[in-house]
Each structure stands twice: as structure tokens, then as C-alpha cells.
Amino acid sequence: MIADFEPGQDRIVLRAIDAVADEPGHQGFTLDQDGSFSAGEIRLREVKAGLLVELNVDDDARPEMTILVRGGGTLTVDDFVL
Ligand SMILES: [Ca+2]
Numbered sequence: 001m002i003a004d005f006e007p008g009q010d011r012i013v014l015r016a017i018d019a020v021a022d023e024p025g026h027q028g029f030t031l032d033q034d035g036s037f038s039a040g041e042i043r044l045r046e047v048k049a050g051l052l053v054e055l056n057v058d059d060d061a062r063p064e065m066t067i068l069v070r071g072g073g074t075l076t077v078d079d080f081v082l
């Protein structure tokens with residue numbers, strides 16, 4: 001959970017995580033644009049407590065990891081290091 005995220009100042013660094021488990025080597029994440037939520041994609045989902053960042057590293061469209069960013073506001077791809 002991230003409690004005090006400041007857009008424009010803070011960035012969420014996901015680069016260290018291998019985004020595609022089935023592919024050899026290290027891949028970075030991309031932001032899901034078409035709703036497919038494929039392997040190697042992150043998506044943002046608004047929930048009551050804030051914004052949920054969901055990470056998918058394999059072929060099923062369920063997140064392997066989620067990060068809750070508390071508070072209002074939305075995030076863009078610029079708020080991440082992918
Ligand atoms: Ca990989």
C-alpha cells in the first residue's frame with residue numbers, strides 16, 4: 001500500500017519486477033490500453049479506498065500482485081517507472 005503518493009513528484013517503480021513470467025529474461029510492464037489485461041500489463045482500478053494498481057505477469061487475466069494507492073486522483077503512465 002502507498003499512503004502518501006504525490007503525482008508529479010513520486011513514481012511507482014516496477015522496473016525490478018519481471019513482467020512476463022513465461023518469457024526468458026526480463027520484461028517491463030506496459031499499461032493496459034484495450035482492457036485485455038495480458039501478461040506484462042498493469043491496469044488501474046478505482047476502489048473505495050483509492051486506486052488499485054493490478055499487475056499481470058502470466059496468461060490468465062487475474063492479477064498476481066496489487067498495490068493500493070490511497071486517496072483520490074488518478075495515475076497515468078508517467079507516474080510509473082515500468
Ligand atoms: Ca520474463
Ligand SMILES: [Ca+2]
Nearest residue numbers: 056058060062
Ligand atoms: Ca495473471
